[in-house]
Amino acid sequence: MSIDAWGFLTVFFAGVALRQTELKLSKRHSRQLELVKQKESAHTSGVDDAEQTIISVESLVFGAHLERLSEMLLVFLLGGMLAFQFWNWQTVGLALFLFLVARPLSVYITLAGTATTWKLRSMIGWFGVRGIGSIYYLMYAIVHGLDQAQAEQLTQFVLVVVTLSIILHGTSVKPIMEKFWRRK
Numbered sequence: 001m002s003i004d005a006w007g008f009l010t011v012f013f014a015g016v017a018l019r020q021t022e023l024k025l026s027k028r029h030s031r032q033l034e035l036v037k038q039k040e041s042a043h044t045s046g047v048d049d050a051e052q053t054i055i056s057v058e059s060l061v062f063g064a065h066l067e068r069l070s071e072m073l074l075v076f077l078l079g080g081m082l083a084f085q086f087w088n089w090q091t092v093g094l095a096l097f098l099f100l101v102a103r104p105l106s107v108y109i110t111l112a113g114t115a116t117t118w119k120l121r122s123m124i125g126w127f128g129v130r131g132i133g134s135i136y137y138l139m140y141a142i143v144h145g146l147d148q149a150q151a152e153q154l155t156q157f158v159l160v161v162v163t164l165s166i167i168l169h170g171t172s173v174k175p176i177m178e179k180f181w182r183r184k
Contacts, residue, residue, distance in 0.1 A: 082159055091157055
């Protein structure tokens, strides 16, 4: 049975719900650890609380591993879809424009009037919202009647932008975050 729902929104909200559950579990985990330590110091058995804590932690770890495996699979599939001819000045220029001008400018405009520091705005502008969502939007446009020539050109743009994002943002995240936290 079809209810004409938007799959992307369903997955997005499922992700938000899972994150909220993860946060609740991690708070409960820290409280349970405190209770277990208190019981151990009072020489009473805390086996039930400890078992519940281990199950919660293991489910969170499993979810994190599943997420990483999914990311690796998507990156592998993305690499398989790339063709050498996709890499030209037009596609790379668009990617650089998006990374260096459009996204940072939109972040600065959006956060204008807030108490967000310029360092944090710059970091958000560099990393921004990124990911595989671009491919979803591309597929949505293709399925809903995008001309074949336009679909091919947009596919080239999206694949190159996502690939460059993985490379540039993936390699810069650790040094930038270390520098950011060191200054704080």
